Amino acid sequence: MDFDDTPQEAAFRSEVRSWIAANAPKHLEEQLKRAGFASSGIESEDPMAASKAWQKKKADAGWACLHWPKEYGGRAATPIERVIFGQEEGVYGALSGPFIIGHGMxxxxxxxxxxEEHKRRLLPPLASGEEIWCQLFSEPAGGSDLAGLRTKAVKADDGSGDWIISGSKVWTSGAQHSQWGLLITRTDPDVPKHKGLTMFFLRMDSPGVDVRPIKQANGQSGFNEVFFEDVRIPDSQRLGAVGQGWEVSLTTLMNERLSIGSGMSTGFPELFQFCMDAEIDGRPAVDDASVRSRxxxxxxRQTGLKYTGMRAITALSKGQTPGPENSIGKLVAGATMQDLAMFAxxxxxxxxxxxxxxxxxxxxxxxxxxxxxxTRIEGGSDEILRNIIGxxxxxxxxDIRVDKNVPFKDIPTSGRSQA
Structure with missing residues (x-):
């Protein structure tokens, strides 16, 4: 691994640092230092408005979605330049939370x-934060088996070529704030489950779309249920061919694992500071041998995650594409966060x-x-990630798949047909 910037990278870093110093919302810095774990940390103003304002400022100056082509709202920067910008953005990167799914997946x-028409219409306002997207994948009965989804898309019988959507999705992050959604559906139950899927995109304010926030254990509602009752989608909003939805979804999932895993915190710096300040029997907690051992x-683990991430950064710097090993970061970080919090x-x-x-x-x-x-479920559960790594x-x-060549409608589930 090479930890040093090339001359070109160093020049780019200097340019980024100067722009952020002159334009960042410094009045939010102290609050953003408290960000994390589904909270922006902002209490002095509307967090969504603050996020959109910072994203729009970045977009206007050419710093939004750096690796995207310029005609789609990006900068045509290299992947390593994207990494450098994220490093220099620091705590202000927490303001990007509402846009992670849209930008990254x-x-x-x-x-x-x-x-091309849709790309030029949809991507620039997505890059600038003016429009937010969500990912309509998971379903109540599907668990981690995305290909087992049951939301149906059938051709309208009026000859329009439109599709009629019925079904539901669950654990949809940010759906209540989104203008657009990426939706995977089942269009053919007579073929094996991976072959009968089709991907669409749709307006979240379309008639028949019902978004219901889920109250979580932490008191927030970042996840949602989304119901579709005879929702009409034009065929022009189909991504890929009919039946090609699984292949299209792999593009999303590949980017999802990289987006989530690369930015996940374990909370170790906070725990270390807490152990320095807290006391056990009148002495600093860090003086206790068992505490030091933990x-x-x-x-x-934190060091392993750091250097595993640096391998990915080195690959990006060399023009390479990081592979499935990025699943390691999310798997280890998610479990560590939970264990660390319980210890604290x-x-x-x-x-x-x-x-x-x-x-x-x-x-x-x-x-x-x-x-x-x-964190141990979203973006692929621990079990799924272990399968990918293995x-x-x-x-x-x-894994042995007994349903590999079975039509989806013939896969047993509580004695009911899937058709």
């Missing part, structure tokens, strides 16, 4: 599969059950614990 899919374990609350004793401004470190570990189970990184045999 939906945008690349639209760019790869949509018509800190050492977390430090090893154990150290707090009875105070660990309190969640208000009087809690140590402004209840950061309480928020971390309530949010961490979701099969595609380590070369182990794949």
């Amino acid at each position: 939906c945008g690349p899919t639209v760019m790869a599969w949509a018509s 800190l050492a374990q977390y430090a090893v 609350l154990d150290l707090q004793g009875q105070a660990g059950v309190v969640w208000d401004e009087s809690s140590p470190m402004n209840a950061r570990f309480q928020a971390m614990l309530m949010r961490s189970p979701a 099969e595609r990184v380590l070369g182990l045999p794949g």
Whole structure:
């Protein structure tokens, strides 16, 4: 690995640093330092408005979605220049939260599969933050088996060529704020499940779309249920051919794992600081041998994640595309966050059950614990990621699939037909 900037990268870093110093919303800096675990940390103003204002300022100056082509709202920058911008943006990067799914997952899919007309219409306002996108994939009965989805798309019988959508999605992040959604549906139940899928994009304010926020354990509602009752979508809003939805979805999923895993925090710096400040029996917690042992374990994981990420950055710098090993980052970081939060609350004793401004470190570990189970599910559950690492990184045999060549309608499920 090479940790040094090339002369060109150093010049780019200097340019980025100067622009951020002159334009960043510095009045939000202290609040943004508290960001994380599904919260922007902003309390002095509307967080969404602050996020949109910063994203629009970046877009107007040519710093939004740097690696996208200029005609789609980007800068045509190299992948490593994108990494450098993220490093220099620092705490202000927390303002990008509402746009992560659109920029990291939906945008690349639209760019790869949509018509040129749609790309020029949809991508610039997505890059600038003027329009927000969500990803309509997971379903109540599907679990981690995306190809087992049941939301149906059938051709309208009026000869218009439109599609009629019925069904539901769940765990859709940011749907309540989104203008557009990327939707995968089943169009043919008579073929094996992976072959009967078709991808569309649609307006979230289309008649028949009902978004219902889910109240989470941490008191927030970042996830949603989305219901479709005879929603009409023009065939022009189809991505890929009919039946090609699985292939299209792989574009989204590949970018999803990279987007989520690369930016996930474990909370280790906060825990280390807490152990320096907190006391056990009148002495700093860090003086306790068992506490130091746990800190050492977390430090090893944190360092491993850091250098695994640097391997990906080095690959980007060389023009290479990081592979399935990026699943390691999300798998390790998600589990570490949950374990670390539980340890921090154990150290707090009875105070660990309190969640208000009087809690140590402004209840950061309480928020971390309530949010961490979701990090181990979204973007691929731990089990899915282990399969990816085992099969595609380590070369182990794949799981046995008894439904591989079975038409979807013939796959048993509680004795009911899928047709």
